[in-house]
Amino acid sequence: xxxxxxxxxxxxTYDLSAVTDDQGDSGVAHSDTIRALTEAAVGNRxxxxxxxxxxxxxxxxxxAMVDVLTVAAGFNGITRVADATGIPLDDRARAxxxxxxxxxxxxxxxxxxxxARYDIATGEVSAYRSASSSSG
Amino acid sequence: MxxxxxxxxxxxxxxxxxxxxxxxxxxxxxxxxxxxxxxxEARAALSCDLCRRRLEALxxxxxxxxxxxxxxxxxxxxxMIHRVRTDPARMTxxxxxxxxxxxxxxxxxxxxxxxxxxxxxxxxxxxxxxLPVPDTLPxxxxxxxxxxxxxxxxxxxxxxxxxxxxxxxxxxxPRSPNIARAMGLVPGAVALFFLAFRxxxxxxxxxxxxxxxxxxxxxxxxxxxNECFY
Numbered sequence: 001x002x003x004x005x006x007x008x009x010x011x012x013t014y015d016l017s018a019v020t021d022d023q024g025d026s027g028v029a030h031s032d033t034i035r036a037l038t039e040a041a042v043g044n045r046x047x048x049x050x051x052x053x054x055x056x057x058x059x060x061x062x063x064a065m066v067d068v069l070t071v072a073a074g075f076n077g078i079t080r081v082a083d084a085t086g087i088p089l090d091d092r093a094r095a096x097x098x099x100x101x102x103x104x105x106x107x108x109x110x111x112x113x114x115x116a117r118y119d120i121a122t123g124e125v126s127a128y129r130s131a132s133s134s135s136g
Numbered sequence: 137m138x139x140x141x142x143x144x145x146x147x148x149x150x151x152x153x154x155x156x157x158x159x160x161x162x163x164x165x166x167x168x169x170x171x172x173x174x175x176x177e178a179r180a181a182l183s184c185d186l187c188r189r190r191l192e193a194l195x196x197x198x199x200x201x202x203x204x205x206x207x208x209x210x211x212x213x214x215x216m217i218h219r220v221r222t223d224p225a226r227m228t229x230x231x232x233x234x235x236x237x238x239x240x241x242x243x244x245x246x247x248x249x250x251x252x253x254x255x256x257x258x259x260x261x262x263x264x265x266x267l268p269v270p271d272t273l274p275x276x277x278x279x280x281x282x283x284x285x286x287x288x289x290x291x292x293x294x295x296x297x298x299x300x301x302x303x304x305x306x307x308x309x310p311r312s313p314n315i316a317r318a319m320g321l322v323p324g325a326v327a328l329f330f331l332a333f334r335x336x337x338x339x340x341x342x343x344x345x346x347x348x349x350x351x352x353x354x355x356x357x358x359x360x361x362n363e364c365f366y
Contacts, residue, residue: 010349028353034346038354041264042361044182050266060346063143067344069264070148071354074336077257078315079364081329083224084216084249085318086232086294087366090310091302109365111294115228118195 033059038072086111137262137270144265148335152258155332159251160273164283164324165243166251168275173207174217174251175272179259180206181218190219196226212238213248220252225363232294242295243322250325254332281324288320296321309339315366 015026025031033056040048056065088111089097101107108114137153138144159175162168181187184204190196196219205214212235219227235245259269288296291314298320303311319325342351359366 010347012349026353028349029347030350031353034350034354035357037264038357039361041260042358044263046263046266049264053266064345066142066144066265067346068350068354069261070145070336070344071342071346071351072358073257073261073264074333075355075358076260076362077253077329078333079359079362079366080220080224080253080256081249081318082315082364082366083227083362084220084232084253085246086229087297087314087318088292089366090313092304093309093313107365109225109363111229111365114226114363114365115230118197118226118228119230 030059034068037065037068041069041072042076083111086115137258138265138267140265140267142265145335148261151331151335152261155254155328156258156270156273158328158331159254161276162278162280163247163251163328164322165241165247165280167278167280170209171247171251172272172275173209174213174248175255176206177209177214177217178221178252178255179269180204181221184218184222187218187222191223196223197228197230210238210240212240213244216245217248217252220249221256225361229294246295246319246322247325250319250322250329254329257332257336283322283324286320286323291317293318295319298323298326 012027028034037049037052037056039045040052053065056068060068088094137156138149159171160168161171163171166174181203186199186201186203189201190199193199203211203214203218205211207214209217216231216235219231232245236242262269287299289299291297293314295318297314298312298317300312300317316326316330319329337351337355340348342348344351346354358364
């Protein structure tokens with residue numbers, strides 16, 4: 001929602017599906033460089049980061065490169081707060097983002113859905129193990 | 137912290153150091169030793185064999201075992217810490233309920249979540265800059281501080297949220313969005329986490345050398361990777 005708001009403020013339309021895709025051009029300036037840095041930092045791919053930092057510094061400048069990592073590190077923490085507490089979307093945000101969430105495909109991240117999905121998987125595996133042990 | 141030629145912003149350095157000191161101080165429900173142990177557990181999770189096997193599984197809940205723990209924290213708390221650190225995308229309510237079922241109060245859970253997530257910010261930023269993670273500080277002696285009963289309300293989260301009047305903020309968000317209310321059961325947990333986080337982002341006029349749109353793209357991408365619905 002906030003990326004879309006930035007686009008409205010900048011009088012630009014950003015491709016929000018680039019957020020959930022592993023590739024794709026969002027329309028945000030230097031998003032390929034930013035994406036590579038962000039994904040390596042959050043994915044614990046420390047070995048790749050030295051080269052990525054150098055490349056990003058050449059393109060963005062050193063302070064901007066550090067600032068990309070600043071935002072990435074912050075959101076690597078705050079997303080875990082949400083993931084560990086199962087908070088719902090704020091009411092107005094929920095209503096305002098209904099179409100966007102469906103289009104981008106983030107409704108599958110809903111905490112109730114995730115709980116059901118992984119608990120079902122647990123049940124299936126448990127049932128499978130019970131069947132295997134009784135037949136063995 | 138941050139002994140590097142890279143231009144780390146002074147405000148961020150100061151806030152991280154304050155947060156690091158706060159972690160090594162008694163919290164509302166956990167003593168300083170326990171809080172520091174939580175940081176050590178979060179770090180140990182990255183090389184934990186059970187966590188690795190769970191990451192490879194269809195469902196983390198399908199893989200039983202014992203974590204490679206480095207503390208004497210309750211096993212249910214260790215499990216939560218390792219999951220939040222290594223596999224936040226697949227955190228489920230059953231993990232939270234498992235902690236409660238082990239006799240650990242929700243307030244302890246919240247305080248531990250705050251410490252883990254604060255340490256994730258600090259460690260991620262160090263690692264991203266090619267720096268070793270900082271040593272934890274010696275835990276201060278003394279019992280947990282306790283707290284005044286906070287005003288909370290059931291709002292369809294796993295935990296009660298801070299009870300606040302709904303007021304409009306910016307960009308269609310309320311002045312106090314749910315993410316700021318999520319740890320409201322333990323106001324000290326809110327204070328610790330946002331002490332570290334605030335230097336990383338702003339909803340508008342982000343005080344960094346990147347545009348707001350670039351900041352939102354990064355935020356959105358991390359949220360997608362961690363499957364953060366919020």
